[in-house]
Amino acid sequence: MPEVPPPAPTGDALLRVLSALGNPHRMRIVAALLESRNYVSALAREIGMSRPLLHMHLQRLEAAGLVVGTLELAEDGKAMKYFDVTPFFYELTPDVVARAAATLTDAERAQPEKTEAEKEEAK
Amino acid sequence: MPEVPPPAPTGDALLRVLSALGNPHRMRIVAALLESRNYVSALAREIGMSRPLLHMHLQRLEAAGLVVGTLELAEDGKAMKYFDVTPFFYELTPDVVARAAATLTDAERAQPEKTEAEKEEAK
């Protein structure tokens, strides 16, 4: 069997990824999380961003499947949400874009496509 | 010598590419142009979009270096701007994103970085 079948993301999925990554703050967040996983409050302090704002950005990244957050209990009982970068891989070429564009849901809102997180949860 | 050295786009360049492609209309425009090069007015009719709007989207795509427009004179003397998709190729992985994030210009506007088109023009 082939090791790596050519990835062909759906239009909506690719759109989520590109618009999520097409933002300087979110690029930096991915960079910071790649260096070391972290929880929301600490990360907010590290990169000098308000916590609600960071929360929003993380939501967007998670909806695109680029990071995953897991709620972990520390020894002292505090509930902390740690985020990790997923080992994502997308090839960006005219062909991939065209292929994806062909499968674009007309209006994102028309078919509230499940996010990666929701797909997991539904198992 | 290696055939393909690992591409490492600057933060600003990658940001332009991702935010340009992170839009359903622009994905469709790339798809349409890949199938057949076209000029602005005809393309606008083809994909059912107002001409000024399409003009704006094409500008964004060209600034990201994903398409190129060339002004060509038809036999009847009409000046028509034909657009072609460039054979772009970007790998999207956590590492590439992190590498790019490290070279992000703090504020895009602070250093009015030259667009791909302007670099060409400056030769």
Place this chain on the structure above:
DNA sequence: CGTACCTGTCAGAAAAGGCTGACAGGGCTC
């Protein structure tokens, strides 16, 4: 000269994204 097609640009409306401050809940330690 009027019409038809091409190009570009501009002001202003509409929609989407980004951002803040405040609130609410939880568990721990002193």
Place this chain on the structure above:
DNA sequence: GAGCCCTGTCAGCCTTTTCTGACAGGTACG
């Protein structure tokens, strides 16, 4: 209980992006 740290959410503001309608210029044809 008060204080501290963690989590999340909300209304509202501000900025950016998206989009329209109207205007400008150009060449060619009848």
